[in-house]
Amino acid sequence: MKNSRTDKIIEIARRAGVIRPRDLDAYGIPREYLRRLCDKVVLERRSRGIYALADADLTEHHSVALASKRVPKGVVCLLSALRFHRLTTQAPFEIWMAIDRKARLPKAEGVPLHIVRFSAAALTEGVEHHQVEGMDVPVYCLAKTVVDCFKYRNKIGLDVALEALRGCLRERRCTIDELWRYAKICRVANVIRPYLESLS
Structure with missing residues (x-):
């Protein structure tokens, strides 16, 4: 037994x-x-x-997988999503997770988190599911992540948002139409418009 x-x-x-x-x-x-x-x-x-x-193979996304297990209704976002999509060389100390505006703040001892509150379609749209170390890890798609960077430019810096936008367009990893769609969902169309126009 x-x-x-x-x-x-x-x-x-x-x-x-x-x-x-x-x-x-x-x-x-x-x-x-x-x-x-x-x-x-x-x-x-x-x-x-x-x-x-003990003998499990750990990947570079191990801490992201742990955070997703700790915050089951959260979505990997912003700097952590950029890192996941390999669009930044920054390695944030904390795992950035989006949760519902009304959700209780998660307790995640042992996993440093930076919680951001999204609501409605800004929370649910553009979520991709990836398998990391056997766990389901929800991460915002690249276009949504870039748009979120503009929405939260005061927290992460406009330079990070611009670098992400230039990188995803240069590498053709998302289209202007995709970016525009998420810009409308996240209500930052007026913010991102001049940057899109200058790069298109």
């Missing part, structure tokens, strides 16, 4: 990338098994309440 429980935990962790104590509840496995497997160096505690196989 003990081995079958251990095998089940390993199977869950391998399939999902990480495992949380509540993931064991559906299988009737006591949470104490997580500590035992950490003692045997089968699992590692990556942050509070999040465990992964």
Whole structure:
């Protein structure tokens, strides 16, 4: 019985990338098994309440995956989304996550977060889902991310927004039409118009 429980935990962790104590509840496995497997160096505690196989391959997006697990209704945005899409050389210390304007502020011990509040279509439009270390990671598409940079230019800097805009157009990773669509959704059409006109 003990081995079958251990095998089940390993199977869950391998399939999902990480495992949380509540993931064991559906299988009737006591949470104490997580500590035992950490003692045997089968699992590692990556942050509070999040465990992964000790021999799991970590990717460059490991902290983004952990943040997405910690904030399940959040979306990776702004500087972290730019980094995810490889459109900036900056490596932000915090993971930038968008949540609903009315949502409770998440507690994410062990994962440094920078929370930004979006609402309505600005929150739900342009979300892509990527698999990172077996976990589903929602990230805004590149066009939406660039537009968000203009919306939050006072927080991240206009120079970052302009660099992102030039980069995505130069590399043909999004179109003017895509940028314009998200500019209307995010209500920054008047802000971004002169920059789009000068680059088109």
